[in-house]
Amino acid sequence: MNERDAGLPLEQFIQALTSQLDRAQATMALKARVGVPLTFAVKDISIDLRTHIDMTGSTVRIRPAAPGDTETSVIHLSLTTITRPMMEENTVQFAVDRDEPPLKEALGNSLTEDDQKRLEWAGIHSVSQLRDMEKQTGEQTLHRVLDIPVNRLRLALEKASQPYISRVLPEMLPNSGQEANPLLRIRGMNLVQDRPPVVRVNGEILPILQATQKNLLVAALPHQMAGTLTVETAPGVAHEMEFDLYSALPPTAVLAAAQSAQAQLPAESAPAPRYGADAQGQTPVVGVSAPRYGSGANATNALNGAAEKNGVEAV
Amino acid sequence: MQRPFWQTLVEMAEAVAPTAAETGIRVTSLHLDVPIQVQMRQSHEELEFLADVPQWRWTTDFDLRPCRMRLTLTERESP
Numbered sequence: 001m002n003e004r005d006a007g008l009p010l011e012q013f014i015q016a017l018t019s020q021l022d023r024a025q026a027t028m029a030l031k032a033r034v035g036v037p038l039t040f041a042v043k044d045i046s047i048d049l050r051t052h053i054d055m056t057g058s059t060v061r062i063r064p065a066a067p068g069d070t071e072t073s074v075i076h077l078s079l080t081t082i083t084r085p086m087m088e089e090n091t092v093q094f095a096v097d098r099d100e101p102p103l104k105e106a107l108g109n110s111l112t113e114d115d116q117k118r119l120e121w122a123g124i125h126s127v128s129q130l131r132d133m134e135k136q137t138g139e140q141t142l143h144r145v146l147d148i149p150v151n152r153l154r155l156a157l158e159k160a161s162q163p164y165i166s167r168v169l170p171e172m173l174p175n176s177g178q179e180a181n182p183l184l185r186i187r188g189m190n191l192v193q194d195r196p197p198v199v200r201v202n203g204e205i206l207p208i209l210q211a212t213q214k215n216l217l218v219a220a221l222p223h224q225m226a227g228t229l230t231v232e233t234a235p236g237v238a239h240e241m242e243f244d245l246y247s248a249l250p251p252t253a254v255l256a257a258a259q260s261a262q263a264q265l266p267a268e269s270a271p272a273p274r275y276g277a278d279a280q281g282q283t284p285v286v287g288v289s290a291p292r293y294g295s296g297a298n299a300t301n302a303l304n305g306a307a308e309k310n311g312v313e314a315v
Numbered sequence: 316m317q318r319p320f321w322q323t324l325v326e327m328a329e330a331v332a333p334t335a336a337e338t339g340i341r342v343t344s345l346h347l348d349v350p351i352q353v354q355m356r357q358s359h360e361e362l363e364f365l366a367d368v369p370q371w372r373w374t375t376d377f378d379l380r381p382c383r384m385r386l387t388l389t390e391r392e393s394p
Binding site: 012016042 | 319320321324325328331344345351353354355361362363364366376377378379380382383384385386387388389390391
Protein backbone atom coordinates (compact mmCIF):
# COMPACT_ATOMS: atom_id res chain seq x y z
CA MET A 1 0.00 0.00 0.00
CA ASN A 2 1.49 3.34 -1.02
CA GLU A 3 -0.07 5.26 1.84
CA ARG A 4 0.93 2.68 4.35
CA ASP A 5 2.63 5.04 6.76
CA ALA A 6 0.03 7.80 6.61
CA GLY A 7 -2.93 5.43 6.55
CA LEU A 8 -5.95 6.06 4.40
CA PRO A 9 -9.20 7.84 5.15
CA LEU A 10 -11.83 5.48 6.54
CA GLU A 11 -14.30 6.64 3.87
CA GLN A 12 -11.94 5.50 1.12
CA PHE A 13 -11.52 2.15 2.79
CA ILE A 14 -15.28 1.62 3.03
CA GLN A 15 -15.69 2.64 -0.60
CA ALA A 16 -13.02 0.13 -1.63
CA LEU A 17 -14.73 -2.58 0.41
CA THR A 18 -18.23 -1.90 -0.94
CA SER A 19 -16.87 -1.75 -4.46
CA GLN A 20 -15.49 -5.29 -3.98
CA LEU A 21 -18.83 -6.49 -2.62
CA ASP A 22 -20.68 -4.95 -5.57
CA ARG A 23 -18.33 -6.72 -7.94
CA ALA A 24 -18.86 -10.04 -6.16
CA GLN A 25 -22.65 -9.60 -6.30
CA ALA A 26 -22.50 -8.68 -9.99
CA THR A 27 -20.36 -11.71 -10.81
CA MET A 28 -22.67 -14.09 -8.96
CA ALA A 29 -25.72 -12.52 -10.62
CA LEU A 30 -24.17 -13.14 -14.04
CA LYS A 31 -24.70 -16.86 -13.59
CA ALA A 32 -28.43 -16.31 -13.45
CA ARG A 33 -28.28 -14.65 -16.85
CA VAL A 34 -26.67 -17.69 -18.49
CA GLY A 35 -29.50 -19.98 -17.48
CA VAL A 36 -28.64 -21.15 -13.98
CA PRO A 37 -31.94 -20.78 -12.13
CA LEU A 38 -30.44 -20.18 -8.71
CA THR A 39 -27.33 -18.47 -7.61
CA PHE A 40 -25.93 -17.13 -4.37
CA ALA A 41 -25.79 -13.60 -3.19
CA VAL A 42 -24.04 -12.02 -0.25
CA LYS A 43 -26.66 -11.24 2.37
CA ASP A 44 -24.63 -10.15 5.38
CA ILE A 45 -20.97 -9.78 6.00
CA SER A 46 -18.99 -8.65 8.97
CA ILE A 47 -15.27 -8.19 9.27
CA ASP A 48 -13.20 -7.68 12.37
CA LEU A 49 -10.41 -5.64 10.92
CA ARG A 50 -7.13 -5.42 12.78
CA THR A 51 -5.85 -1.95 12.18
CA HIS A 52 -4.23 1.17 13.53
CA ILE A 53 -6.46 4.21 13.80
CA ASP A 54 -5.15 7.76 13.49
CA MET A 55 -6.79 11.15 13.30
CA THR A 56 -5.35 13.74 10.92
CA GLY A 57 -7.26 16.93 11.54
CA SER A 58 -10.86 15.83 11.29
CA THR A 59 -10.12 12.83 9.06
CA VAL A 60 -10.14 9.34 10.54
CA ARG A 61 -7.38 7.31 8.96
CA ILE A 62 -6.80 3.60 9.24
CA ARG A 63 -3.76 1.49 8.56
CA PRO A 64 -4.25 -2.27 8.34
CA ALA A 65 -2.00 -4.15 10.71
CA ALA A 66 1.31 -5.23 9.26
CA PRO A 67 3.12 -8.48 10.08
CA GLY A 68 4.46 -8.29 13.61
CA ASP A 69 2.03 -5.60 14.75
CA THR A 70 0.57 -6.64 18.06
CA GLU A 71 -1.02 -3.60 19.65
CA THR A 72 -3.70 -3.04 17.06
CA SER A 73 -7.29 -1.89 17.32
CA VAL A 74 -10.15 -3.93 15.93
CA ILE A 75 -12.81 -2.31 13.77
CA HIS A 76 -15.95 -4.39 13.53
CA LEU A 77 -17.62 -3.69 10.21
CA SER A 78 -21.04 -5.14 9.43
CA LEU A 79 -22.58 -4.79 6.02
CA THR A 80 -25.89 -6.02 4.78
CA THR A 81 -27.78 -5.84 1.53
CA ILE A 82 -30.56 -3.33 1.21
CA THR A 83 -33.25 -2.85 -1.36
CA ARG A 84 -33.60 0.18 -3.59
CA PRO A 85 -36.50 1.68 -1.58
CA MET A 86 -34.46 1.28 1.62
CA MET A 87 -31.54 2.98 -0.08
CA GLU A 88 -33.68 5.88 -1.19
CA GLU A 89 -35.26 6.22 2.25
CA ASN A 90 -31.96 6.29 4.05
CA THR A 91 -29.90 8.34 1.68
CA VAL A 92 -29.41 11.98 2.47
CA GLN A 93 -30.41 14.17 -0.43
CA PHE A 94 -27.00 15.28 -1.61
CA ALA A 95 -28.28 16.75 -4.83
CA VAL A 96 -27.73 20.44 -4.48
CA ASP A 97 -29.87 22.90 -6.38
CA ARG A 98 -28.29 23.54 -9.77
CA ASP A 99 -28.42 27.26 -9.14
CA GLU A 100 -26.59 27.05 -5.86
CA PRO A 101 -22.85 27.48 -5.79
CA PRO A 102 -20.86 24.58 -4.29
CA LEU A 103 -20.23 25.15 -0.59
CA LYS A 104 -16.50 25.42 -1.18
CA GLU A 105 -16.91 28.04 -3.89
CA ALA A 106 -19.42 30.08 -1.91
CA LEU A 107 -17.44 30.09 1.31
CA GLY A 108 -14.01 30.46 -0.25
CA ASN A 109 -11.31 30.70 2.38
CA SER A 110 -13.65 31.70 5.16
CA LEU A 111 -13.65 28.13 6.46
CA THR A 112 -10.80 25.65 6.56
CA GLU A 113 -11.02 22.17 5.04
CA ASP A 114 -11.59 20.78 8.53
CA ASP A 115 -14.40 23.25 9.18
CA GLN A 116 -16.11 22.23 5.95
CA LYS A 117 -15.75 18.59 6.87
CA ARG A 118 -17.46 19.30 10.19
CA LEU A 119 -20.30 20.97 8.31
CA GLU A 120 -20.65 17.82 6.18
CA TRP A 121 -20.83 15.73 9.34
CA ALA A 122 -23.80 17.82 10.34
CA GLY A 123 -25.40 17.15 6.95
CA ILE A 124 -24.68 20.62 5.57
CA HIS A 125 -23.65 20.29 1.95
CA SER A 126 -24.98 23.51 0.49
CA VAL A 127 -25.16 27.18 1.24
CA SER A 128 -28.93 27.12 1.73
CA GLN A 129 -28.61 24.22 4.21
CA LEU A 130 -26.08 26.29 6.15
CA ARG A 131 -28.39 29.29 6.24
CA ASP A 132 -31.40 27.15 7.20
CA MET A 133 -29.45 25.53 10.02
CA GLU A 134 -28.34 28.92 11.30
CA LYS A 135 -31.96 30.16 11.24
CA GLN A 136 -33.18 27.09 13.12
CA THR A 137 -30.43 26.69 15.68
CA GLY A 138 -28.60 30.01 15.84
CA GLU A 139 -24.98 30.85 15.37
CA GLN A 140 -23.93 29.94 18.90
CA THR A 141 -25.34 26.42 18.66
CA LEU A 142 -23.58 25.85 15.36
CA HIS A 143 -20.36 27.06 16.92
CA ARG A 144 -20.77 24.83 19.96
CA VAL A 145 -21.79 21.68 18.12
CA LEU A 146 -19.44 21.95 15.18
CA ASP A 147 -16.56 23.47 17.10
CA ILE A 148 -15.97 26.11 14.44
CA PRO A 149 -14.65 29.44 15.77
CA VAL A 150 -17.36 32.10 15.91
CA ASN A 151 -15.50 34.60 13.74
CA ARG A 152 -14.97 32.05 10.96
CA LEU A 153 -18.56 30.87 11.22
CA ARG A 154 -19.82 34.45 11.08
CA LEU A 155 -17.71 35.15 8.00
CA ALA A 156 -19.01 31.98 6.34
CA LEU A 157 -22.62 32.88 7.10
CA GLU A 158 -22.04 36.35 5.73
CA LYS A 159 -20.61 34.89 2.53
CA ALA A 160 -23.48 32.42 2.34
CA SER A 161 -25.98 35.26 2.24
CA GLN A 162 -24.31 37.17 -0.59
CA PRO A 163 -26.01 37.27 -3.99
CA TYR A 164 -24.94 34.69 -6.51
CA ILE A 165 -25.81 34.48 -10.22
CA SER A 166 -25.68 31.00 -11.67
CA ARG A 167 -27.30 31.39 -15.09
CA VAL A 168 -28.81 33.95 -17.42
CA LEU A 169 -31.41 32.76 -19.92
CA PRO A 170 -33.43 34.53 -22.59
CA GLU A 171 -37.18 34.29 -22.00
CA MET A 172 -39.91 35.17 -24.44
CA LEU A 173 -43.29 36.29 -23.24
CA PRO A 174 -46.24 34.31 -24.53
CA ASN A 175 -47.64 35.75 -27.79
CA SER A 176 -44.82 38.25 -28.04
CA GLY A 177 -44.00 37.31 -31.62
CA GLN A 178 -40.77 36.47 -33.43
CA GLU A 179 -39.59 40.06 -33.59
CA ALA A 180 -39.71 40.71 -29.87
CA ASN A 181 -36.58 41.01 -27.83
CA PRO A 182 -36.39 38.39 -25.09
CA LEU A 183 -36.41 39.23 -21.41
CA LEU A 184 -33.56 38.10 -19.21
CA ARG A 185 -34.23 35.37 -16.68
CA ILE A 186 -31.51 35.48 -14.03
CA ARG A 187 -31.18 32.44 -11.80
CA GLY A 188 -29.12 32.17 -8.67
CA MET A 189 -29.59 32.67 -4.97
CA ASN A 190 -29.95 35.49 -2.46
CA LEU A 191 -30.99 37.72 -5.33
CA VAL A 192 -33.43 39.67 -3.18
CA GLN A 193 -32.70 40.90 0.31
CA ASP A 194 -34.32 43.77 2.17
CA ARG A 195 -35.10 45.80 -0.92
CA PRO A 196 -35.47 45.05 -4.62
CA PRO A 197 -32.08 44.51 -6.21
CA VAL A 198 -30.48 46.77 -8.78
CA VAL A 199 -29.68 44.91 -11.98
CA ARG A 200 -27.21 46.35 -14.45
CA VAL A 201 -25.84 45.22 -17.78
CA ASN A 202 -22.62 47.00 -18.67
CA GLY A 203 -23.48 49.63 -16.09
CA GLU A 204 -26.99 50.35 -17.45
CA ILE A 205 -29.80 49.73 -15.00
CA LEU A 206 -32.49 47.33 -16.20
CA PRO A 207 -36.15 47.31 -15.13
CA ILE A 208 -37.10 44.40 -12.89
CA LEU A 209 -40.33 42.61 -13.69
CA GLN A 210 -40.24 39.81 -11.14
CA ALA A 211 -37.94 39.14 -8.24
CA THR A 212 -37.57 36.25 -5.83
CA GLN A 213 -34.64 34.84 -3.91
CA LYS A 214 -33.72 32.52 -6.76
CA ASN A 215 -35.14 34.24 -9.82
CA LEU A 216 -35.15 37.64 -11.44
CA LEU A 217 -36.91 38.58 -14.63
CA VAL A 218 -35.65 41.80 -16.18
CA ALA A 219 -36.39 43.65 -19.39
CA ALA A 220 -33.35 44.27 -21.53
CA LEU A 221 -32.81 46.17 -24.74
CA PRO A 222 -31.41 44.34 -27.74
CA HIS A 223 -27.89 45.65 -27.11
CA GLN A 224 -28.03 44.39 -23.52
CA MET A 225 -28.01 40.71 -24.42
CA ALA A 226 -24.32 40.33 -23.57
CA GLY A 227 -21.74 41.90 -21.32
CA THR A 228 -21.28 42.23 -17.60
CA LEU A 229 -24.36 41.56 -15.54
CA THR A 230 -24.40 42.90 -11.99
CA VAL A 231 -27.01 42.18 -9.34
CA GLU A 232 -26.66 44.49 -6.36
CA THR A 233 -28.79 43.56 -3.39
CA ALA A 234 -27.49 46.22 -1.01
CA PRO A 235 -25.01 49.06 -1.37
CA GLY A 236 -21.68 47.42 -2.08
CA VAL A 237 -23.11 43.87 -2.01
CA ALA A 238 -23.22 42.57 -5.55
CA HIS A 239 -22.36 39.66 -7.79
CA GLU A 240 -21.08 40.06 -11.32
CA MET A 241 -21.15 37.67 -14.21
CA GLU A 242 -20.12 37.84 -17.86
CA PHE A 243 -22.77 36.54 -20.23
CA ASP A 244 -23.52 36.41 -23.94
CA LEU A 245 -26.95 35.45 -25.26
CA TYR A 246 -26.51 36.56 -28.87
CA SER A 247 -25.85 33.02 -30.06
CA ALA A 248 -29.24 31.99 -28.63
CA LEU A 249 -31.17 34.81 -30.31
CA PRO A 250 -32.94 34.71 -33.67
CA PRO A 251 -31.18 36.67 -36.47
CA THR A 252 -33.81 39.44 -36.38
CA ALA A 253 -33.04 40.07 -32.71
CA VAL A 254 -29.29 40.19 -33.42
CA LEU A 255 -29.93 42.76 -36.17
CA ALA A 256 -32.07 44.79 -33.78
CA ALA A 257 -29.25 44.61 -31.24
CA ALA A 258 -26.79 46.03 -33.74
CA GLN A 259 -29.19 48.87 -34.58
CA SER A 260 -29.86 49.50 -30.89
CA ALA A 261 -26.15 49.63 -30.14
CA GLN A 262 -25.69 52.19 -32.95
CA ALA A 263 -28.56 54.26 -31.58
CA GLN A 264 -26.98 54.24 -28.12
CA LEU A 265 -23.66 55.70 -29.29
CA PRO A 266 -24.48 59.45 -29.36
CA ALA A 267 -26.50 59.42 -26.19
CA GLU A 268 -24.70 57.07 -23.84
CA SER A 269 -25.60 59.01 -20.72
CA ALA A 270 -29.30 59.23 -21.54
CA PRO A 271 -31.59 56.81 -19.70
CA ALA A 272 -33.03 53.92 -21.63
CA PRO A 273 -35.95 55.48 -23.52
CA ARG A 274 -38.30 52.55 -23.45
CA TYR A 275 -38.70 52.36 -19.72
CA GLY A 276 -39.51 54.92 -17.10
CA ALA A 277 -37.57 55.35 -13.85
CA ASP A 278 -38.67 56.15 -10.36
CA ALA A 279 -38.13 59.55 -8.81
CA GLN A 280 -34.61 58.73 -7.60
CA GLY A 281 -33.74 57.01 -10.85
CA GLN A 282 -32.54 53.97 -8.84
CA THR A 283 -34.97 51.23 -9.60
CA PRO A 284 -36.54 51.57 -12.99
CA VAL A 285 -39.93 50.02 -13.44
CA VAL A 286 -41.71 48.96 -16.59
CA GLY A 287 -42.65 52.18 -18.31
CA VAL A 288 -45.91 53.27 -19.82
CA SER A 289 -44.61 52.38 -23.22
CA ALA A 290 -42.85 49.12 -23.85
CA PRO A 291 -43.51 48.39 -27.49
CA ARG A 292 -41.16 45.44 -27.78
CA TYR A 293 -43.12 43.47 -25.22
CA GLY A 294 -46.57 44.66 -26.26
CA SER A 295 -48.03 47.94 -25.11
CA GLY A 296 -49.72 49.20 -21.97
CA ALA A 297 -52.21 46.92 -20.28
CA ASN A 298 -51.42 44.01 -22.60
CA ALA A 299 -47.79 43.96 -21.50
CA THR A 300 -48.70 44.16 -17.84
CA ASN A 301 -51.24 41.38 -18.19
CA ALA A 302 -48.76 39.24 -20.05
CA LEU A 303 -46.11 39.76 -17.37
CA ASN A 304 -48.51 39.06 -14.54
CA GLY A 305 -49.61 35.91 -16.37
CA ALA A 306 -46.00 34.83 -16.73
CA ALA A 307 -45.42 35.53 -13.04
CA GLU A 308 -48.36 33.36 -12.01
CA LYS A 309 -47.29 30.62 -14.36
CA ASN A 310 -43.79 30.60 -12.90
CA GLY A 311 -45.05 30.77 -9.38
CA VAL A 312 -42.96 33.82 -8.60
CA GLU A 313 -43.80 37.04 -6.94
CA ALA A 314 -44.12 40.15 -9.06
CA VAL A 315 -42.32 43.27 -7.83
CA MET B 316 -0.21 -13.06 -3.43
CA GLN B 317 -3.60 -12.12 -2.07
CA ARG B 318 -6.63 -11.91 -4.29
CA PRO B 319 -9.09 -9.05 -4.56
CA PHE B 320 -11.84 -9.59 -2.04
CA TRP B 321 -14.55 -10.15 -4.65
CA GLN B 322 -12.68 -13.13 -6.09
CA THR B 323 -12.45 -14.72 -2.66
CA LEU B 324 -16.18 -14.23 -2.08
CA VAL B 325 -17.15 -15.65 -5.46
CA GLU B 326 -14.93 -18.67 -4.96
CA MET B 327 -16.53 -19.36 -1.58
CA ALA B 328 -19.99 -19.22 -3.17
CA GLU B 329 -18.87 -21.42 -6.04
CA ALA B 330 -17.58 -24.03 -3.61
CA VAL B 331 -21.15 -24.64 -2.46
CA ALA B 332 -23.14 -24.09 -5.60
CA PRO B 333 -22.26 -27.37 -7.42
CA THR B 334 -23.57 -29.53 -4.60
CA ALA B 335 -27.14 -29.06 -5.79
CA ALA B 336 -26.48 -30.69 -9.13
CA GLU B 337 -24.18 -33.44 -7.86
CA THR B 338 -25.91 -34.60 -4.72
CA GLY B 339 -29.47 -33.40 -5.02
CA ILE B 340 -29.04 -31.54 -1.76
CA ARG B 341 -30.04 -27.96 -2.03
CA VAL B 342 -28.09 -25.45 -0.03
CA THR B 343 -30.26 -22.45 0.69
CA SER B 344 -27.86 -20.41 2.69
CA LEU B 345 -24.30 -20.53 3.85
CA HIS B 346 -22.74 -19.02 6.95
CA LEU B 347 -18.99 -18.81 7.13
CA ASP B 348 -16.78 -17.66 9.96
CA VAL B 349 -13.25 -17.62 8.60
CA PRO B 350 -9.92 -15.98 9.23
CA ILE B 351 -8.82 -13.68 6.44
CA GLN B 352 -5.71 -11.71 5.73
CA VAL B 353 -6.41 -8.26 4.37
CA GLN B 354 -4.35 -5.66 2.58
CA MET B 355 -4.95 -2.53 0.61
CA ARG B 356 -3.37 -1.98 -2.79
CA GLN B 357 -3.28 1.04 -5.06
CA SER B 358 -4.23 -0.25 -8.50
CA HIS B 359 -4.77 2.00 -11.54
CA GLU B 360 -5.33 5.01 -9.29
CA GLU B 361 -7.97 3.02 -7.44
CA LEU B 362 -7.72 1.64 -3.97
CA GLU B 363 -8.24 -2.12 -4.00
CA PHE B 364 -9.22 -4.21 -1.01
CA LEU B 365 -7.43 -7.56 -1.01
CA ALA B 366 -8.62 -10.32 1.27
CA ASP B 367 -7.91 -14.01 1.27
CA VAL B 368 -7.83 -16.93 3.60
CA PRO B 369 -4.43 -17.46 5.26
CA GLN B 370 -1.97 -19.34 3.09
CA TRP B 371 -0.51 -21.31 5.96
CA ARG B 372 -2.06 -23.03 8.90
CA TRP B 373 0.55 -21.59 11.27
CA THR B 374 1.14 -17.88 11.18
CA THR B 375 4.77 -16.79 11.35
CA ASP B 376 6.05 -13.37 12.35
CA PHE B 377 6.38 -12.54 8.67
CA ASP B 378 2.72 -13.16 7.94
CA LEU B 379 -0.15 -10.77 8.41
CA ARG B 380 -2.15 -11.51 11.52
CA PRO B 381 -5.51 -12.69 10.21
CA CYS B 382 -8.73 -10.75 10.71
CA ARG B 383 -12.09 -12.45 11.09
CA MET B 384 -14.88 -12.50 8.54
CA ARG B 385 -18.43 -13.73 9.04
CA LEU B 386 -20.30 -14.13 5.81
CA THR B 387 -23.86 -15.14 4.96
CA LEU B 388 -24.69 -16.16 1.42
CA THR B 389 -28.27 -16.84 0.41
CA GLU B 390 -29.97 -18.20 -2.64
CA ARG B 391 -31.15 -15.78 -5.21
CA GLU B 392 -33.49 -16.64 -8.04
CA SER B 393 -32.77 -15.48 -11.54
CA PRO B 394 -34.51 -12.26 -12.37
